[in-house]
Amino acid sequence: MSVWAVLAAAGRGERLGTERPKAFAALRGRPLLAESLERLEASGWVESIVVVAPPGWEEPVILLAEELGCGKVVASVAGGDTRGESVRAGVGEVDDDAAVILVHDAARPLVSDEVLERVITPLSQGWDGAVPGLPVVDTVKRVAADGAIVETLARGELKAVQTPQGFVASVLREAVGGDAAAAPDCASLVEARGGRVLVVDGDPRLLKVTTAEDLALVESWLAGDSA
Numbered sequence: 001m002s003v004w005a006v007l008a009a010a011g012r013g014e015r016l017g018t019e020r021p022k023a024f025a026a027l028r029g030r031p032l033l034a035e036s037l038e039r040l041e042a043s044g045w046v047e048s049i050v051v052v053a054p055p056g057w058e059e060p061v062i063l064l065a066e067e068l069g070c071g072k073v074v075a076s077v078a079g080g081d082t083r084g085e086s087v088r089a090g091v092g093e094v095d096d097d098a099a100v101i102l103v104h105d106a107a108r109p110l111v112s113d114e115v116l117e118r119v120i121t122p123l124s125q126g127w128d129g130a131v132p133g134l135p136v137v138d139t140v141k142r143v144a145a146d147g148a149i150v151e152t153l154a155r156g157e158l159k160a161v162q163t164p165q166g167f168v169a170s171v172l173r174e175a176v177g178g179d180a181a182a183a184p185d186c187a188s189l190v191e192a193r194g195g196r197v198l199v200v201d202g203d204p205r206l207l208k209v210t211t212a213e214d215l216a217l218v219e220s221w222l223a224g225d226s227a
């Protein structure tokens with residue numbers, strides 16, 4: 001089974017507030033992107049990698065991949081204005097004979113082989129997609145613009161979903177071929193077309209780096225690992 005990974009790294013990182021795009025913000029002295037890139041490269045599940053780069057950063061991405069010895073990286077393409085558009089650009093570089101496409105946020109550096117296995121395995125069991133999810137610990141309410149609570153959601157049914165998200169390649173291609181620009185994630189596009197997407201166990205360490213505090217937290221986890 002041929003598994004391709006699309007690494008979405010084209011965001012600006014406005015909430016992180018660094019001068020460079022978030023994918024090139026420093027994590028333990030290396031570009032943030034290096035961590036997920038190296039992990040996908042090392043995974044026996046992944047055959048080829050497409051990186052979606054911040055516009056103008058396609059070449060630095062290739063140089064980084066070479067420096068890290070990431071021979072699975074076959075393309076670096078410029079992303080779009082939204083994550084959906086970036087993913088569409090990345091999926092466009094995936095070979096026609098790929099069976100599975102994984103989509104992963106470079107902003108989640110700590111991708112593991114265990115979670116890759118969890119999102120890939122269901123795809124040979126009749127599922128169109130599989131995504132990691134964590135239980136929601138707080139009570140979640142739908143709130144109107146004026147602050148009034150409209151509804152309290154049943155917490156037992158809620159999951160906070162992460163990446164890597166895995167899909168049958170043909171299903172994802174069709175899903176991103178439509179109006180993908182505003183999609184919150186890839187699974188939502190597949191769901192909207194009636195696809196069956198399974199939520200598997202996520203990983204708290206797949207935290208998405210959004211703020212400087214998140215970056216510091218991921219750094220402390222990595223420091224703990226190597227201590």
Ligand code: CTP
Nearest residue numbers: 009010011012013014015081082083086106107
């Ligand atoms: N992403 C992308 N193309 C975009 C926007 C986001 O490839 N136009 C990617 C980011 O690089 C990131 C992932 O999607 O890996 C999740 O996005 P987010 O955490 O929001 O990152 P940014 O958009 O870079 O951050 P911010 O929203 O703070 O600007």
Ligand code: MG
Nearest residue numbers: 011012013083
């Ligand atoms: Mg964003």
